[in-house]
Amino acid sequence: MLTAMHKQLLNDYQQDFPLSPTPYQDIASSLGVTEEDVLLAFNELADEHFISRIGSIIVPNHIGVSTLVAMAVPVEQLQSIADIVSRYPEVNHNYERENRFNLWFVMIAKDDEYLQSVIETIETESGFNAMQLPLLADYFINLGFEMDFDD
Amino acid sequence: MIDFIDRQLIELLQDGLATVSRPYALIGQQLNLSEDEVIVRLSRLKELGLIKRLGVIVNHRKLGYCANAMVVFDVPDTLVEQIAGHVSQFSFVNLCYLRPRRGEQWPYNLYCMIHGKNREKVLQQLDHLISSCGLSSVNHEVLFSRKCFKQRGAIYKADSEPGKV
Numbered sequence: 001m002l003t004a005m006h007k008q009l010l011n012d013y014q015q016d017f018p019l020s021p022t023p024y025q026d027i028a029s030s031l032g033v034t035e036e037d038v039l040l041a042f043n044e045l046a047d048e049h050f051i052s053r054i055g056s057i058i059v060p061n062h063i064g065v066s067t068l069v070a071m072a073v074p075v076e077q078l079q080s081i082a083d084i085v086s087r088y089p090e091v092n093h094n095y096e097r098e099n100r101f102n103l104w105f106v107m108i109a110k111d112d113e114y115l116q117s118v119i120e121t122i123e124t125e126s127g128f129n130a131m132q133l134p135l136l137a138d139y140f141i142n143l144g145f146e147m148d149f150d151d
Numbered sequence: 152m153i154d155f156i157d158r159q160l161i162e163l164l165q166d167g168l169a170t171v172s173r174p175y176a177l178i179g180q181q182l183n184l185s186e187d188e189v190i191v192r193l194s195r196l197k198e199l200g201l202i203k204r205l206g207v208i209v210n211h212r213k214l215g216y217c218a219n220a221m222v223v224f225d226v227p228d229t230l231v232e233q234i235a236g237h238v239s240q241f242s243f244v245n246l247c248y249l250r251p252r253r254g255e256q257w258p259y260n261l262y263c264m265i266h267g268k269n270r271e272k273v274l275q276q277l278d279h280l281i282s283s284c285g286l287s288s289v290n291h292e293v294l295f296s297r298k299c300f301k302q303r304g305a306i307y308k309a310d311s312e313p314g315k316v
Binding site: 007009010013014015016017019020021022023024027035039042043045046048049050051052053054055056057058059070082085086091092093094095096097099101102104105119131133134135136137138139 | 161164165166167168169170171172173174175176186190193194197200201202203204205206207208209210213214215222232235236238239240246247248249250251253257292294295296297298299301302
């Protein structure tokens with residue numbers, strides 16, 4: 001069960017987590033609780049998988065290169081092809097979407113040459129074309145969002 | 152602009168900040184950096200915009216935001232910036248990207264992501280978006296996500312040091 005403090009931690013610290021020597025103490029001070037309370041609450045949120053981590057979201061293509069890739073795979077082969085794709089460490093998200101292009105994954109590598117070689121290998125191993133859709137411009141990257149806890 | 156130590160720092164952060172009293176000092180210990188230097192470097196990476204945000208990364212599905220739609224539009228190139236600016240204003244839009252068209256099989260260039268508690272809500276929001284941004288005559292497709300086969304934080308490997316695998 002989420003307490004009021006859990007909800008505050010979920011909502012208010014997605015963007016600007018304190019960059020100070022004692023971030024949890026800073027949060028505790030602003031919430032009027034103890035540092036121990038905050039640490040315990042974050043551990044609970046992580047244990048219950050409400051948060052995946054406290055970490056950073058990096059702008060794509062500034063550190064290494066990345067691309068979104070789409071494949072059109074017959075439904076009965078989807079799981080086996082997805083398994084092939086997921087085995088590559090360069091693939092970090094891999095999911096099904098409702099479309100004729102039904103397998104979508106994001107790849108990251110240190111440079112373009114290496115990225116292209118891995119994509120070719122995946123095409124060969126899977127037997128399907130990989131449609132590359134690299135980012136050309138990001139108008140807005142904000143994976144943080146305000147949650148509506150009421151409904 | 153960024154050096155090897157910055158890359159290592161970013162890589163370590165992918166595992167998440169520890170829930171200990173001095174988490175930046177802990178990261179510093181692993182890289183032989185002072186706590187202060189870790190904080191200064193992370194602040195700089197944020198200022199440069201390379202770290203888009205630092206904070207709690209929530210699990211949408213667990214929080215009840217089970218419907219995730221990627222909406223793709225075929226927007227005229229001359230209007231794309233203007234439309235993207237407009238689309239990004241909506242709080243339910245989490246991402247807005249430009250990507251290349253791939254011929255007739257995939258004529259779309261503008262992507263936006265909408266997370267919602269259910270499909271109906273997401274489709275309502277999309278209708279609102281389409282009418283408010285004047286996109287009703289623009290060709291689009293809605294791709295709801297179904298099964299997730301693999302998901303993890305983006306991992307940016309710092310180049311390995313010699314002798315280190």
